[in-house]
Amino acid sequence: MTGASSGIGAACALRLAKAGHRVVGVSRSGVAPEGVAGRVLDIREPEALERGLREIVGDLGGLDALVNSAGVAVGGPLEDTPIDLVRAQLETNLFGATCLIRAAVPYLRDGGGGRLVHVASLAVDVPLPFQALYCAAHAGLNGLCEALRYELGPVGVTVTVVSPGSVRTGLTANRRMAAAGSAYAGAAGKAMAANDRDEEAGIGAERIAAAVEKALGARVPPERVAVAHWHEKASGPLRRVLPERLFRRIIGSHYGI
Numbered sequence: 296m297t298g299a300s301s302g303i304g305a306a307c308a309l310r311l312a313k314a315g316h317r318v319v320g321v322s323r324s325g326v327a328p329e330g331v332a333g334r335v336l337d338i339r340e341p342e343a344l345e346r347g348l349r350e351i352v353g354d355l356g357g358l359d360a361l362v363n364s365a366g367v368a369v370g371g372p373l374e375d376t377p378i379d380l381v382r383a384q385l386e387t388n389l390f391g392a393t394c395l396i397r398a399a400v401p402y403l404r405d406g407g408g409g410r411l412v413h414v415a416s417l418a419v420d421v422p423l424p425f426q427a428l429y430c431a432a433h434a435g436l437n438g439l440c441e442a443l444r445y446e447l448g449p450v451g452v453t454v455t456v457v458s459p460g461s462v463r464t465g466l467t468a469n470r471r472m473a474a475a476g477s478a479y480a481g482a483a484g485k486a487m488a489a490n491d492r493d494e495e496a497g498i499g500a501e502r503i504a505a506a507v508e509k510a511l512g513a514r515v516p517p518e519r520v521a522v523a524h525w526h527e528k529a530s531g532p533l534r535r536v537l538p539e540r541l542f543r544r545i546i547g548s549h550y551g552i
């Protein structure tokens with residue numbers, strides 16, 4: 296379980312441990328909820344990741360499932376975003392998550408029937424204003440998961456993408472913001488304030504944990520699960536029936552732009 300020190304990952308790790316699973320919780324801090332073995336691992340470092348995973352699998356005697364919820368959030372206009380923040384977003388949610396899945400696949404395959412559960416975001420279906428990098432990272436990983444089903448299905452590994460809407464977690468306070476230049480200052484401020492309000496009024500992380508546990512326990516795990524307030528969940532299907540520009544105006548007006 297990655298991202299187990301906080302938010303969605305912590306809720307998942309706790310719930311799975313309570314249900315009797317042996318859970319190793321991975322994060323940069325190594326903090327983990329009660330009943331979960333915490334471990335320091337930075338998913339942006341491929342060599343350390345492979346070494347750490349090998350040791351974890353050795354300790355556990357195998358790997359039945361990988362639940363990936365490690366992530367960061369960067370907000371603000373793209374042109375104002377310093378390269379270190381561009382790197383932080385893409386290296387964690389896209390590159391790091393890809394390296395992690397790549398390293399875990401042989402173990403999941405060896406177990407015969409391993410399960411990969413990736414915590415993505417509804418932002419894959421409904422891109423968010425002034426969070427272009429965040430959306431790009433999540434969309435990229437979603438594409439990876441979708442394509443992987445062709446290669447992993449025949450070798451017995453299932454892939455479930457769980458897409459939360461707004462969730463009350465540390466992500467809101469931890470978000471790293473690019474200071475908006477004058478071309479975007481008003482719009483970026485309004486959009487990010489609306490985004491923060493949505494997250495603060497979001498669902499509890501336990502709802503995502505319940506969906507992850509259900510997916511892990513299902514005889515045939517779902518390929519995609521959306522967990523969100525109903526109005527957020529409705530935005531994906533709505534997008535499919537509305538003209539693109541109209542849909543973007545509706546979303547834009549929600550974000551005050």
Ligand SMILES: NC(=O)c1ccc[n+]([C@@H]2O[C@H](COP(=O)([O-])OP(=O)(O)OC[C@H]3O[C@@H](n4cnc5c(N)ncnc54)[C@H](OP(=O)(O)O)[C@@H]3O)[C@@H](O)[C@H]2O)c1
Binds near residue numbers: 388464
């Ligand atoms: N909250 C929401 O509204 C929401 C909605 C949709 C999707 N999501 C997605 O859900 C995932 C989890 O978010 P959250 O809300 O639970 O955020 P969070 O409370 O900030 O938790 C993020 C977790 O990721 C870990 N992490 C960050 N960088 C890492 C790295 N390089 N290596 C290993 N672990 C790392 C953090 O631990 P350390 O700091 O100790 O490393 C922490 O445990 C993210 O991908 C996020 O985009 C969140």
